[in-house]
Amino acid sequence: MQKVVAVLGGGIGGLSACHHLSKSPNVSKIVLLERSGRCGGWLSSIRRDDGAVFEQGPRGVRPAGAVGRNTLNMISELGLESEILPVTKDHVASKNRFLYVKGQLHKMPSGPGGVVRTIPPFSRPIIQSVLKEILIRKGTKEDESVHAFVSRRLGSELANIAIDSLCRGVFAGDSRQLSVRSCFPPLYEAERSRGSIVLGMLMGGGPKVVPSDLAKRASKESWTQWSLKRGMQAFPEALEDTLKRRERVELHHHAKVKSLNMNSEGWEKVDFTVILCFFFFVFFLPELASVLPPAAQPLLEELRAIALVTVAVVNLEYEGFILPVTGFGHLVPSSEDPGLLGVVYDSVPFPQHNRSGGLTTRLTVMMGGAWFEQTFGHPDSVTKQTLLDRATQAVTSHLGVNSQPVWSYVGLLKNCIPQYHLGHWKRLEKMRQYISNHNLPLTLAGASYDGVSVNDVIFSGRTAAEGLIGKT
Ligand SMILES: Cc1cc2nc3c(=O)[nH]c(=O)nc-3n(C[C@H](O)[C@H](O)[C@H](O)COP(=O)(O)OP(=O)(O)OC[C@H]3O[C@@H](n4cnc5c(N)ncnc54)[C@H](O)[C@@H]3O)c2cc1C
Numbered sequence: 001m002q003k004v005v006a007v008l009g010g011g012i013g014g015l016s017a018c019h020h021l022s023k024s025p026n027v028s029k030i031v032l033l034e035r036s037g038r039c040g041g042w043l044s045s046i047r048r049d050d051g052a053v054f055e056q057g058p059r060g061v062r063p064a065g066a067v068g069r070n071t072l073n074m075i076s077e078l079g080l081e082s083e084i085l086p087v088t089k090d091h092v093a094s095k096n097r098f099l100y101v102k103g104q105l106h107k108m109p110s111g112p113g114g115v116v117r118t119i120p121p122f123s124r125p126i127i128q129s130v131l132k133e134i135l136i137r138k139g140t141k142e143d144e145s146v147h148a149f150v151s152r153r154l155g156s157e158l159a160n161i162a163i164d165s166l167c168r169g170v171f172a173g174d175s176r177q178l179s180v181r182s183c184f185p186p187l188y189e190a191e192r193s194r195g196s197i198v199l200g201m202l203m204g205g206g207p208k209v210v211p212s213d214l215a216k217r218a219s220k221e222s223w224t225q226w227s228l229k230r231g232m233q234a235f236p237e238a239l240e241d242t243l244k245r246r247e248r249v250e251l252h253h254h255a256k257v258k259s260l261n262m263n264s265e266g267w268e269k270v271d272f273t274v275i276l277c278f279f280f281f282v283f284f285l286p287e288l289a290s291v292l293p294p295a296a297q298p299l300l301e302e303l304r305a306i307a308l309v310t311v312a313v314v315n316l317e318y319e320g321f322i323l324p325v326t327g328f329g330h331l332v333p334s335s336e337d338p339g340l341l342g343v344v345y346d347s348v349p350f351p352q353h354n355r356s357g358g359l360t361t362r363l364t365v366m367m368g369g370a371w372f373e374q375t376f377g378h379p380d381s382v383t384k385q386t387l388l389d390r391a392t393q394a395v396t397s398h399l400g401v402n403s404q405p406v407w408s409y410v411g412l413l414k415n416c417i418p419q420y421h422l423g424h425w426k427r428l429e430k431m432r433q434y435i436s437n438h439n440l441p442l443t444l445a446g447a448s449y450d451g452v453s454v455n456d457v458i459f460s461g462r463t464a465a466e467g468l469i470g471k472t
């Protein structure tokens with residue numbers, strides 16, 4: 001049977017689903033509806049005329065693992081190989097990441113030397129906690145907060161400093177609220193299957209993806225992350241260009257979906273324009289609950305319970321090389337300064353994005369997240385100047401930089417990162433069960449469900465497509 005599919009939301013997840021759907025001869029039409037004037041969602045790059053590139057959203061993608069290989073395979077299919085900017089394992093941005101604790105920057109322990117010695121801010125060698133971990137009894141809970149899980153297995157110091165910061169640097173979230181089962185499934189699975197994180201991680205596992213030549217190259221050259229010459233936004237742009245050339249694909253910008261109506265025949269209409277669709281793939285969360293019909297009440301309740309946080313992203317450009325250290329950036333534990341999540345030293349991993357001619361330093365300060373309201377008040381009432389002042393103060397106090405930026409951009413990314421709080425897995429199970437029990441022609445995919453990274457979201461688009469058309 002020929003299938004007509006509506007993909008709602010043109011972020012990287014929705015584009016990935018369209019890409020895979022468009023490969024199947026069994027899909028007669030794909031209609032992508034995107035609310036804004038461009039596709040790409042949070043992948044958003046500022047490109048200045050002088051060649052400088054600043055990222056408002058993701059700035060680097062990891063090549064590792066099945067999901068990392070899957071993304072690189074798509075990059076190859078799009079012909080973007082020559083645009084790749086890889087960062088290798090021996091690069092200073094891969095080796096050095098810092099924590100800002102008690103008013104000082106500390107390099108995070110890495111490599112064998114880093115784990116056998118006592119390195120501040122930690123009070124004992126990491127190896128001690130790691131060796132003890134193997135002997136700790138398996139937990140019995142169905143889910144646990146990331147903080148409680150790591151405290152139990154590796155001790156409270158690692159949980160309070162390292163893991164608290166990690167959760168801020170990936171989810172802009174609070175490790176005491178985030179679920180280990182949903183945020184870090186490999187850790188949860190390692191304990192369940194091997195009784196230890198250390199043993200489980202040594203054994204490996206996970207889905208298999210056949211690597212393209214590009215993915216093989218990434219593995220051979222030991223890349224730790226990559227970006228693109230024209231910034232991450234070049235990725236959705238290339239996807240969109242490719243999709244536009246496919247006859248069966250219709251892309252609509254400024255097409256906000258306001259409601260999905262189910263009728264007695266089981267198909268639905270989108271009131272942007274009436275489309276007789278048999279399948280709906282939905283890639284956005286904040287407004288989804290208001291789009292679904294009241295008849296889907298149990299689904300609406302679960303969807304409304306998935307929290308999202310707002311992040312202020314401040315891009316700064318300084319004259320000269322102004323950093324006292326080099327590396328990827330630094331994270332700030334919540335005990336140090338709840339509203340200040342961290343600072344990325346963008347010029348270090350990607351100097352190619354500096355403006356042409358003259359030496360400059362590009363930094364990005366990230367603020368808010370789960371602490372946004374308590375720090376800045378309601379996102380609608382905070383001024384850009386307040387955010388800029390707070391960001392430049394942090395650069396001064398954390399990095400000892402006394403000069404002022406020569407250029408800045410303040411972005412307020414409302415509800416940009418979903419939070420997988422305790423019990424998230426159960427919520428997903430209930431929602432998917434409801435959809436299946438009621439034969440709803442609906443697939444929920446994207447960052448709100450099974451992983452927030454660019455890789456996870458692209459993979460979720462592929463999985464959604466394969467659920468309908470089989471393996472591509
Ligand atoms: C500041 C920041 C930094 C990040 N850094 C990294 C990083 O370094 N590495 C990494 O891997 N990941 C990173 N991420 C995560 C990653 O960028 C996102 O999780 C991912 O881009 C989400 O993609 P998505 O397609 O699921 O959703 P979105 O990007 O949110 O796309 C959803 C789309 O749906 C549209 N839409 C919404 N409502 C409607 C409607 N009613 N009708 C029609 N369309 C609608 C939106 O306009 C949007 O285009 C970062 C995220 C942020 C915010």
Ligand SMILES: C=Cc1c2[nH]c(c1C)Cc1[nH]c(c(CCC(=O)O)c1C)Cc1[nH]c(c(C)c1CCC(=O)O)Cc1[nH]c(c(C)c1C=C)C2
Nearest residue numbers: 062097168169170171172329330331341342343344366453
């Ligand atoms: C300070 C806030 C944030 C910074 N980046 C993000 C936030 C909220 C978002 C983000 N960062 C990463 C991912 C993807 C994770 C993945 O599985 O690929 C997302 C959604 C990558 C990442 N960044 C840092 C770490 C430890 C990771 C995990 C993967 C990896 O090891 O590369 C560290 C880090 N992020 C930020 C800073 C300042 C920072 C400092 C060391 C910014």
